[in-house]
Amino acid sequence: MAPHLTFAPGDTLPPGAINTAGTPSVARPIAISGTDILTVKNLSKIFGPKPEVAAQLVKQGLGRDEVFKRTGNMVAVNDVSLNVKAGEIFVIMGLSGSGKSTLVRLLNRLIEPTSGQVVLEGRDIAPMSTPELREVRRKKMAMVFQSFALLPNRSVLDNISYGLEVAGMKKSERYEIARAALKRVGLGSYEKLLPSELSGGMQQRVGLARALAVNPAVLLMDEAFSALDPLIRFEMQSELLRLQKEEQRTIVFISHDIEEAIKIGGRIGIMKDGCLIQVGTPAELIQSPADDYVRDFFRHVDVSRFLKAESLMTRVERGLITGDVGAPAERYLNQLIDSGAECGYVCDQAGRYQGCVTPASLHRAGAQPLREALLKDLSTVSLDTDLHELSAIALSQQHDVPVTDAAGKLAGVVSCRTILKQVMERRAA
Numbered sequence: 001m002a003p004h005l006t007f008a009p010g011d012t013l014p015p016g017a018i019n020t021a022g023t024p025s026v027a028r029p030i031a032i033s034g035t036d037i038l039t040v041k042n043l044s045k046i047f048g049p050k051p052e053v054a055a056q057l058v059k060q061g062l063g064r065d066e067v068f069k070r071t072g073n074m075v076a077v078n079d080v081s082l083n084v085k086a087g088e089i090f091v092i093m094g095l096s097g098s099g100k101s102t103l104v105r106l107l108n109r110l111i112e113p114t115s116g117q118v119v120l121e122g123r124d125i126a127p128m129s130t131p132e133l134r135e136v137r138r139k140k141m142a143m144v145f146q147s148f149a150l151l152p153n154r155s156v157l158d159n160i161s162y163g164l165e166v167a168g169m170k171k172s173e174r175y176e177i178a179r180a181a182l183k184r185v186g187l188g189s190y191e192k193l194l195p196s197e198l199s200g201g202m203q204q205r206v207g208l209a210r211a212l213a214v215n216p217a218v219l220l221m222d223e224a225f226s227a228l229d230p231l232i233r234f235e236m237q238s239e240l241l242r243l244q245k246e247e248q249r250t251i252v253f254i255s256h257d258i259e260e261a262i263k264i265g266g267r268i269g270i271m272k273d274g275c276l277i278q279v280g281t282p283a284e285l286i287q288s289p290a291d292d293y294v295r296d297f298f299r300h301v302d303v304s305r306f307l308k309a310e311s312l313m314t315r316v317e318r319g320l321i322t323g324d325v326g327a328p329a330e331r332y333l334n335q336l337i338d339s340g341a342e343c344g345y346v347c348d349q350a351g352r353y354q355g356c357v358t359p360a361s362l363h364r365a366g367a368q369p370l371r372e373a374l375l376k377d378l379s380t381v382s383l384d385t386d387l388h389e390l391s392a393i394a395l396s397q398q399h400d401v402p403v404t405d406a407a408g409k410l411a412g413v414v415s416c417r418t419i420l421k422q423v424m425e426r427r428a429a
Contacts, residue, residue: 037250038084038107038218043116045102048073051114064273076102078274080116084218087248089240091265093255093297099274104222104254108141109133121217138167142211143220146227150195150203156182157191160210181209184243201232205239212243221253225260237264258297262306270294283311287422307422309390310383313403313412319344320410325354329365329373336362343399345410346374353380353402353410380404383411387422394419 046054054073057066064075077099084090092100105111107118109125117124125136137143150159157178158165164174182188185205195203204224211219225233241264244251255261261268262282269279270293278290286303289295319341321332325348336344337359344362346354355374365373379393380402393401400413 035086036083037086037121038252039117039119040080040082040107041117041119043077043080043103043106043118044075044114045077045099045106045111046073046075046114055114075274077106077113080271080274080276082269082276082279084250084252086250088266089244089251089253089264091253091255091261091268092271093258093261093268094271095256097273098271100254100256100271101222102274103271104143104220104252107218107220107252108137108143110143138163139214140217141220142214142216142218143222144204144207144211144224146223150206152195154194155191156187156193156195156198156206159195159206160213163210163214177213178209181213182206184212185209185239199232200228201236204228204236208240212249217250219249219251221251223254223256226256233260240264258301262301262303270297281311282306283308287311304387304391304423307387308383309381309385309401309403309414310411312387312390312418312422313414314418315412316345316410321346321357322349322351323370324348325371325374326369328367329357329362329370330367332357332370333359333362343375345402345413346370347410351409353404353408356399356402358399375399378402381414382406387419390414390419391423 044055044058046058048054048071050071051073054067054071054075057070058075058078062070064078067073067075080099080103082090092103094100102111106113109118109128113126117126119125120136120140125133128136151162154162157175160181161169161174161178164177165171169177179188179191182191185208187202187205187209190198190202195206198206204227208224225236228236237260240251243249244264253261253264265282267279267281268285270277270285272293278285278294280288282303283306285294286298286307289298318339319336321335321344323332323346325346332344336357342358344357346357348354354371356378357370357373357375361373361375362370378397378399381390381393381404383403383405385403390401394414394416400415401419402413403411405411
């Protein structure tokens, strides 16, 4: 049976120790993508001799530094509440000392909370006994650390299967699972090597495979790529996104790098002085920062590639024409004029975008089919088209840019005014 591990602030994982043991052969309910799988409620951690006194001062509105001066207690995490949805990568980021690494260790009780709740799949882990908590770490909440923490005298395959071995799984079964996990991270032919024979990036892949082997409900990654060289780090970020696309795992990822957070995060929570300042998608944080602290994170980042058409578009409220492109164009002329829109967006009965028309083009087409009135030089974009590409397209045409989804349906339009506003704000920053 694996030992119960406890850590003090600043401790690192001891060499060879892992907290991601277990067996994926035990059936567990799979959370529906988009539903809350992990909920944090008013979670706090205060290090020091009198946390209850410090907690009262915090409630009175004193800041972290003042509390420390008066009591010698450090408020590491202060009243944090958030939810993580099944199948998303939720990034927690902040500067050094912001509390992000303490927060992630509170999620699986590697650090005991001072107050608050962590609810995983409907169960609060705070009151769990040591055996219950051990089972959570083995089967539901695996962790990948910044330090690879691989057993140096064991092969790659034995490192990956170590947790399954501790849980009592037969050798043939655990090796089969370990090989599958190793293949998923692109190291299928390296199973017999020792960790010392691998590069840093490869060792981190082994650490990731070890966590994947237990098939956890939630995967915690504490600055897992920050010790890697930039090129290897980029490759590991891409690898994580590839795995996420294929398997839709739920991941809580800790980072201090805004570029990394924007690249991999579906949503990002930004921390400062132990507090959660703002949670949102990259586009929401870029477009509507809660304060100057959040805004400063993006000050030196080219965010044009992260602002997508989906976050910039508006729904078509005027000028939406649902019709048959084979019907006479003049049939829709009065409808468009009455709407007051400069142009109309034509969709079929299923909502699939057909093209754009103007009163002038409808008038010219007259009794000809509606398709003859469609403008020939109006480009469409997909939901994930970035601001840079949108700007280039907007400059080449007179009307708002139509946005279509994967099924070809009209999702909305991005106005030239919106594009210009975003470009000017980026330049001003």
